Amino acid sequence: MLTATEWEVLALSVSIAGRAVLFALPLALITGWVMARTRFPGRTLLDAVLHSSLFLPPVVVGLVLILLFGNDGPIGEMLARFGIRLIFTANGAALAAGVMAFPLMLRACRQAIEAVDPRIEAVADSLGAGFWDRTFSITLPLAAPGLIAAAVIGFAAALGEFGAVITFAANIPGETQTLALAIYAALQQPGGEAVALRLAGISFGVAIVALLSSEALLAYGRRRSGQ
Amino acid sequence: MISVAIHRTLGAFDLDVAFDGPADGVTVLFGPSGAGKSATLAAIAGSGPIDRGHVALGSRVLFDSATRVNVPQRARRIGWVFQDARLFPHLRVEANLRYGMKRAPKAAQRIDFDHVVGVLDIGHLLPRGVRDLSGGERQRVALGRALLSQPELLLLDEPLAALDGGRKAEVLAYIARLKADFALPMLYVTHSPDEVHAIADHVVMLDHGRVVATGTPAIVGGARVGAEIVGRDEHGVLLRVPHGDVVPGTTLDLTIDR
Numbered sequence: 001m002l003t004a005t006e007w008e009v010l011a012l013s014v015s016i017a018g019r020a021v022l023f024a025l026p027l028a029l030i031t032g033w034v035m036a037r038t039r040f041p042g043r044t045l046l047d048a049v050l051h052s053s054l055f056l057p058p059v060v061v062g063l064v065l066i067l068l069f070g071n072d073g074p075i076g077e078m079l080a081r082f083g084i085r086l087i088f089t090a091n092g093a094a095l096a097a098g099v100m101a102f103p104l105m106l107r108a109c110r111q112a113i114e115a116v117d118p119r120i121e122a123v124a125d126s127l128g129a130g131f132w133d134r135t136f137s138i139t140l141p142l143a144a145p146g147l148i149a150a151a152v153i154g155f156a157a158a159l160g161e162f163g164a165v166i167t168f169a170a171n172i173p174g175e176t177q178t179l180a181l182a183i184y185a186a187l188q189q190p191g192g193e194a195v196a197l198r199l200a201g202i203s204f205g206v207a208i209v210a211l212l213s214s215e216a217l218l219a220y221g222r223r224r225s226g227q
Numbered sequence: 228m229i230s231v232a233i234h235r236t237l238g239a240f241d242l243d244v245a246f247d248g249p250a251d252g253v254t255v256l257f258g259p260s261g262a263g264k265s266a267t268l269a270a271i272a273g274s275g276p277i278d279r280g281h282v283a284l285g286s287r288v289l290f291d292s293a294t295r296v297n298v299p300q301r302a303r304r305i306g307w308v309f310q311d312a313r314l315f316p317h318l319r320v321e322a323n324l325r326y327g328m329k330r331a332p333k334a335a336q337r338i339d340f341d342h343v344v345g346v347l348d349i350g351h352l353l354p355r356g357v358r359d360l361s362g363g364e365r366q367r368v369a370l371g372r373a374l375l376s377q378p379e380l381l382l383l384d385e386p387l388a389a390l391d392g393g394r395k396a397e398v399l400a401y402i403a404r405l406k407a408d409f410a411l412p413m414l415y416v417t418h419s420p421d422e423v424h425a426i427a428d429h430v431v432m433l434d435h436g437r438v439v440a441t442g443t444p445a446i447v448g449g450a451r452v453g454a455e456i457v458g459r460d461e462h463g464v465l466l467r468v469p470h471g472d473v474v475p476g477t478t479l480d481l482t483i484d485r
Contacts, residue, residue: 119313125300126272126307127327127376137326141317 002202010202013159013178016090020098020158021151025105028150032109037118053164054103062167065096069168086168093169093176097158105154112146113139145221152214159206179203229254229380229412233270233280242266242436250285252428253406253413257420257447263436264416268382271414272307273300284379304335306373306381310388312365314357320368321353327376335377338409343371346404363394367401374405381405383415387422399425423447 002010031050035043053061069076069086079086086092116139124134140147162180169176171185183199186192232245242263248254256264269275271282271289279292284305289298306327314323328340344350347367352360360368366386373381386402387395403426406413415426423430423444430447432440440446458465 117313119309120315122274122300123307123309123313124315124326126274126305127372128301128304128330129326130301133330138315 006198006202008174009177009179009182009199010206012090012174012176013180014206016094016097016165016176016178017155017158019091019094020101020161021105021154023094024098024102024154024158025109025147025151028102028105028109028154029147032106032150033113035106035110036113050106051103053100058100058161058163059167061099062096062164065092065099065164065168069095088170088172088176090169090175093165093178094158096164096168097161097178098154100161100164101154101157104157105150108146108150108153109143112143112150115146116142145218148214148217148221152210152217156207156210159210160203179206228285229271229414230281230283231267231271233267233277233282235266235270235276235278235280237266240266240436242270244433244436244438245280246431246438246441248412248414248431249429251410251412253415253426254429254431255423255427255444256414256416256431256433257418257423257427258433258439259418261435262418262433264418264433265384266436267433268307268384268414268416271380272305272382273298273303287379301330304331304377304379306376306378308366308369308373308381308383308386310385312362312369314360314365314368314372316357318357319353320349320355320357320360323357323368324349324353324371324375327372331375331377338374338377340375342408343374346408347371347401361394362390363397366390366394366398370398370401370405374409374411378411381411381413383413385416385418387417387419402426420447 035047035050066087067073069079069092071077071080071085071087076085076087086095120142121134121138124138129137159178160180161178162184165176165178166181166184171177171181173182173185177185179199179202183196183203186196186199189195228250229248231247233242235242240261240263244263244267246254256267258264266275270277270280273289277290277292280290281288281292282290284303288294288296289303290296315326318326324340324344328336344353347370349364349367349371352364352368357365357368366389370386383402387398390398399422402413402415405411406426415422417423424447427444427447430440430442430444431438432446454466456464457467
């Protein structure tokens with residue numbers, strides 16, 4: 001049904017979006033917890049900075065990533081010493097997609113943590129559970145449905161990310177060419193509309209599968225957390 | 228024995244409470260809403276800050292502003308039951324009961340799981356989720372959970388307030404059974420004289436953040452003693468009042484029910 005090239009593009013897209021969620025979700029969870037449960041001066045400013053990629057043109061985010069993670073960037077140079085290169089690689093594409101998806105995951109994580117009644121955590125404290133203990137035994141299980149939703153939103157946003165990925169990781173078939181980038185590349189070819197349309201159909205299929213599986217995951221999470 | 232001396236200013240509210248409670252039995256903190264009863268419990272449990280004062284459980288000092296001792300809440304070994312049961316919604320009844328038990332020091336395990344389950348009649352609830360429990364059942368599970376955390380003191384913050392009349396009596400009877408079965412001091416907060424007479428050994432009366440009286444449940448008043456008319460003479464009616472504690476010369480306020 002799908003050609004070998006189409007399978008490759010599909011697998012690469014899912015892999016890059018998956019890696020984006022894998023690195024961005026833990027960060028979103030930690031910052032979401034900080035935003036939900038702590039008060040400190042400069043909190044509103046930090047919140048604005050964390051959400052900035054939501055308001056910036058994606059190409060600007062790509063540019064910032066080049067400046068930081070490029071071969072001459074401060075972080076890029078440091079990583080190069082360990083033999084790690086991000087620019088023009090699949091991991092770089094995941095970084096760009098993850099940075100773009102981060103604010104959406106942060107919001108979802110924060111709301112999930114805020115929905116956990118602090119009085120329930122206080123009971124766990126009085127029953128002898130320390131901070132990490134009650135975080136893993138009470139807070140995270142109760143927040144699980146919201147955290148699953150955060151992962152799904154992040155995956156969807158990373159899957160469709162275009163501007164930041166193409167700016168930072170370029171459009172390299174088999175390395176950084178995701179579905180969105182492949183559609184763009186096809187449209188650049190004379191008579192490429194048919195190819196683009198097939199890829200668009202695949203994107204639609206991925207969206208449906210992702211949505212259905214997230215619903216199933218959410219229902220499972222709600223049953224488990226008794227909500 | 229529990230000894231408490233707490234001073235704390237909270238906005239316009241000034242809490243200045245000092246009392247001693249017996250090492251077993253039930254000490255009731257009695258007073259109207261806003262008297263500082265729950266704030267006192269929170270300070271003893273270690274969840275509310277204290278400006279200065281002293282809280283000790285027997286020889287174990289939990290808080291002392293002079294020597295800068297402040298044992299964190301989870302290390303105080305104090306069980307706390309609230310008017311809303313606050314069960315963990317994602318855990319079944321048995322996992323709720325075992326939550327504090329698993330975390331208590333091995334050396335302190337003296338309250339037995341099966342014993343508590345038996346006394347509270349919750350054996351049939353163990354595999355159930357907590358969402359479909361009745362109010363009385365939820366409160367019994369909350370009592371069991373606090374008790375199984377192997378506490379040295381049990382705090383009960385208006386444990387019957389969220390229950391309707393019939394359930395109140397049911398849960399109160401279970402609390403009385405806990406008192407009889409486990410040698411554990413309890414601090415019980417209420418503003419209901421009926422609960423005082425049903426459960427208290429010792430009463431600390433609070434008002435406006437101060438202790439206004441301490442003593443036996445009789446100081447609360449409202450005791451139903453069932454006086455009986457035994458005769459008449461030229462002064463009026465002769466009543467026989469079966470109340471052992473009353474010394475000659477005590478003034479009694481009588482309320483006639485019918």
